[in-house]
Amino acid sequence: MVKVGVVMGSISDWDTMKQCCDMLDYFDIPYEKDIVSAHRTPDDLFQYAELARGKGINVIIAGAGGAAHLPGMLASKTTIPVIGVPITSKLNGYDSLLSIVQMPGGVPVATMAVGAAGAKNAGIFAAEMIGSFESEVAAKLAYYKKELENRVEQMRGELHE
Numbered sequence: 001m002v003k004v005g006v007v008m009g010s011i012s013d014w015d016t017m018k019q020c021c022d023m024l025d026y027f028d029i030p031y032e033k034d035i036v037s038a039h040r041t042p043d044d045l046f047q048y049a050e051l052a053r054g055k056g057i058n059v060i061i062a063g064a065g066g067a068a069h070l071p072g073m074l075a076s077k078t079t080i081p082v083i084g085v086p087i088t089s090k091l092n093g094y095d096s097l098l099s100i101v102q103m104p105g106g107v108p109v110a111t112m113a114v115g116a117a118g119a120k121n122a123g124i125f126a127a128e129m130i131g132s133f134e135s136e137v138a139a140k141l142a143y144y145k146k147e148l149e150n151r152v153e154q155m156r157g158e159l160h161e
């Protein structure tokens, strides 16, 4: 059963949002991906939010750029937690970031950094949410953290070579 719903406002967001799907693959978390736009397909957005829980989705990751209303509008229509990924834009993603992060009180969106690193972290953060109740995912997260530590150890070696 699908556990994470990954949505983006346009196919032009895919290069970035792929980073989050790569992390979900790494942690063996089943997900679905789709393109939904608050501006271009508002009816689809409402339908997506309404059907998500029934599909078994525990977390939604939504990436959008510019006037990035997609994550916030999803959050307004569902009680499933929404992670927002600001996509780099003509204004370097500042507009996307502020559109996503500045939600009114009562409608939270867990906002990541702009661009690829944010998308990657969104995948890891979703895994952490699922890992809080699935021990197999928690074990994979612990292994991942160990690998990060090993990589720094390797960097220290390279620095002193």
Ligand SMILES: Nc1c(C(=O)O)ncn1[C@@H]1O[C@H](COP(=O)(O)O)[C@@H](O)[C@H]1O
Residues within 6 Å of the ligand: 008, 009, 010, 011, 012, 013, 036, 037, 038, 039, 040, 063, 064, 065, 066, 067, 068, 069, 070, 071, 087
């Ligand atoms: N911000 C949104 C929404 C939305 O918030 O619903 N729908 C599309 N977009 C964004 O428009 C940008 C340009 O899209 P195009 O490349 O298709 O013109 C994309 O980054 C997309 O996320």
